[in-house]
Amino acid sequence: xxxxxxxxxxxxxxxxxxxxxxxxxxxxxxxYYWTWIRQSPGKGLEWIGYIHYSGSTNYNPSLKSRVTISVxxxxxxFSLKMSSLTAADTAVYYCxxxxxxxxxxxxxxxxxxxxxxx
Amino acid sequence: ETVMTQSxxxxxxxxxxxATLSCRxxxxxxxxxxxxxxKPGQAPRLLIYSxxxxxxxxxxxxxxxxxxxxxxxxxxxxxxxDFAVYYCQQFNNWPxxxxxxxxxxxx
Numbered sequence: 001x002x003x004x005x006x007x008x009x010x011x012x013x014x015x016x017x018x019x020x021x022x023x024x025x026x027x028x029x030x031x032y033y034w035t036w037i038r039q040s041p042g043k044g045l046e047w048i049g050y051i052h053y054s055g056s057t058n059y060n061p062s063l064k065s066r067v068t069i070s071v072x073x074x075x076x077x078f079s080l081k082m083s084s085l086t087a088a089d090t091a092v093y094y095c096x097x098x099x100x101x102x103x104x105x106x107x108x109x110x111x112x113x114x115x116x117x118x
Numbered sequence: 119e120t121v122m123t124q125s126x127x128x129x130x131x132x133x134x135x136x137a138t139l140s141c142r143x144x145x146x147x148x149x150x151x152x153x154x155x156x157k158p159g160q161a162p163r164l165l166i167y168s169x170x171x172x173x174x175x176x177x178x179x180x181x182x183x184x185x186x187x188x189x190x191x192x193x194x195x196x197x198x199x200d201f202a203v204y205y206c207q208q209f210n211n212w213p214x215x216x217x218x219x220x221x222x223x224x225x
Binding site for chain 2: 044045046060094106
């Protein structure tokens, strides 16, 4: 079955840019939307945005100015870049699959903790 | 954005009993709602989507109902592995939003 795995640095300095990658295995990245979600104690679960395998994107307006999601179909990966980080961006970041036209995220990656600190 | 409010925040139920969790949307989300289960240190797991469709591999004791603004997740006979945090999420309005969660604990 399809599995997702996040990778990237666990510690990022304030004002820097976070880069995370989600690798999809056991299935093709084609024909789906792929999404990023984060979870922090203060804000709970927060949807960041998604990308279609064709490259079209949709972002949460609250983060849109700082976020870019991209896809690499040749490597079955998609990525998140978030700029101008602050301590409020400290969270567990998850990637997940979002079937077109279906209200669900499934499956999810295991998540990766990102701490923003100097 | 569409605020999702879950109640209660914590629910204490004995194994074998029935649990009823609520999720209310500040505006209609039609049937575009999902429920997830999360255990400590794990990612959320999809239980229910389209308000009432069980995801693959989810036991029949999990049931979802509702449409518009009021939704319910029912667990008919609680097993030990069901004690966790449950979240609802709406997909009808941008941006997608989650409830704050209901912690289901052993009584």
